[in-house]
Amino acid sequence: MAIFSDTHLGFEERSERSQESFDNLESAISLSLAGNADVIVIAGDVFDAPVPSHSVLYKSMQSFSISKRKDSAVSLKLEKGGISRDIAVSGTPVIAIHGNHEFFGKEAKTALDVLDLSGLVIYLHAGRIEAQKGSEKLYIYGLGAVPEKRALDVMAKWGPVPEKGSPNILLVHQAFKEFMAVDDEMVATLSLDDLPKGFDLTVDGHLHWRNEQNLGDSIFLLAGSTIATSIKKLEAQKPKGVYFFDTTSKALSFVPFDVQRKAFYHKMTFKDSGPQDVIAKCRELILQDLKEENRLKPLIRLNLKGTLAKGINSADVNLKPVLDEFAQSALLSVSKNFSDVSFKARIEELAELQKSRLSIAAMGFELLERSLSEAEFDGTFPSRGLFDSLAEDEIENAFKLLGVE
Numbered sequence: 001m002a003i004f005s006d007t008h009l010g011f012e013e014r015s016e017r018s019q020e021s022f023d024n025l026e027s028a029i030s031l032s033l034a035g036n037a038d039v040i041v042i043a044g045d046v047f048d049a050p051v052p053s054h055s056v057l058y059k060s061m062q063s064f065s066i067s068k069r070k071d072s073a074v075s076l077k078l079e080k081g082g083i084s085r086d087i088a089v090s091g092t093p094v095i096a097i098h099g100n101h102e103f104f105g106k107e108a109k110t111a112l113d114v115l116d117l118s119g120l121v122i123y124l125h126a127g128r129i130e131a132q133k134g135s136e137k138l139y140i141y142g143l144g145a146v147p148e149k150r151a152l153d154v155m156a157k158w159g160p161v162p163e164k165g166s167p168n169i170l171l172v173h174q175a176f177k178e179f180m181a182v183d184d185e186m187v188a189t190l191s192l193d194d195l196p197k198g199f200d201l202t203v204d205g206h207l208h209w210r211n212e213q214n215l216g217d218s219i220f221l222l223a224g225s226t227i228a229t230s231i232k233k234l235e236a237q238k239p240k241g242v243y244f245f246d247t248t249s250k251a252l253s254f255v256p257f258d259v260q261r262k263a264f265y266h267k268m269t270f271k272d273s274g275p276q277d278v279i280a281k282c283r284e285l286i287l288q289d290l291k292e293e294n295r296l297k298p299l300i301r302l303n304l305k306g307t308l309a310k311g312i313n314s315a316d317v318n319l320k321p322v323l324d325e326f327a328q329s330a331l332l333s334v335s336k337n338f339s340d341v342s343f344k345a346r347i348e349e350l351a352e353l354q355k356s357r358l359s360i361a362a363m364g365f366e367l368l369e370r371s372l373s374e375a376e377f378d379g380t381f382p383s384r385g386l387f388d389s390l391a392e393d394e395i396e397n398a399f400k401l402l403g404v405e
């Protein structure tokens with residue numbers, strides 16, 4: 001079985017990366033066929049937009065049609081809501097669940113419904129597929145993305161029960177608490193502990209970096225995306241590609257794409273720096289990234305933090321000449337998060353902790369004061385008022401007290 005996720009077809013439809021999502025899907029399917037996969041599964045966010053344009057839909061269908069180049073010996077049966085029906089198989093079947101990007105209400109038909117009707121993809125949601133090859137059976141359960149707030153309830157209500165004596169796979173597309181940073185806007189209700197028991201492998205999409213983890217006898221796999229969208233540190237470190245799950249040995253392996261765009265992420269922390277220091281450091285890192293062999297223009301993301309010299313503010317650091325200099329050789333993005341802004345982020349982080357029911361009061365006034373001193377504020381602001389505002393979840397008021405708006 002071949003596994004990948006988050007193909008985000010149509011990503012940046014109008015930029016110079018417009019072909020990349022399709023090229024990578026084609027690479028993923030080609031690798032799957034070369035690896036003799038009987039079935040291909042995708043864990044959601046097949047499309048980047050809930051309503052893809054006709055040309056995105058057309059190109060997607062073209063790319064998926066590659067799966068017809070090699071026949072698989074499996075027969076498939078869909079079981080959902082007490083009904084069971086055979087699915088006609090041609091080529092190597094592709095089974096997909098929807099992600100948060102392509103779901104917009106129970107009643108509406110999604111782009112995946114269109115692909116399902118065309119016979120290019122089998123769209124699975126809140127059901128299971130029995131895949132049979134000779135005397136061997138495999139069960140693939142799938143639950144498309146649901147709003148994070150409801151994920152825990154929906155999972156419990158659906159309550160998939162794995163089939164004894166056969167390998168069982170579960171496909172989901174949700175955030176899991178264990179993988180979320182405190183300051184992340186994606187709030188999770190599910191923990192790994194909430195996963196239904198007895199599955200040999202759970203595949204999760206959504207989080208675009210890859211990770212494999214053993215949970216007792218089962219494996220929890222973050223499949224990762226096939227394309228870098230927003231570049232996070234975790235994502236930049238690992239190449240994109242396809243996983244293979246051997247249903248007999250229960251072993252997982254990974255095959256990277258032959259050609260892929262490299263991504264570099266740099267968090268740089270400055271201290272009392274002037275614009276020239278910042279610019280020089282940025283150039284140095286970009287040049288270093290460009291020394292590597294890059295068959296496609298690499299993505300380079302610079303996250304600038306820390307403090308600038310007295311009297312210098314963020315706007316004084318003009319990176320336009322650097323961006324222009326490397327426009328032909330890299331896809332650069334820079335975010336300037338120097339002290340004032342990062343302080344705001346820190347307050348938001350504290351507010352987030354408060355929301356997650358770790359009360360501000362429990363964390364203590366002390367922690368807040370430490371955070372404030374790290375942010376190098378001059379100590380003339382009303383700490384206690386700020387503390388109270390945060391404890392009452394009055395974030396606007398907290399910003400006001402600090403003059404950060």
Ligand SMILES: [Mn+2]
Nearest residue numbers: 006045099206
């Ligand atoms: Mn996604």
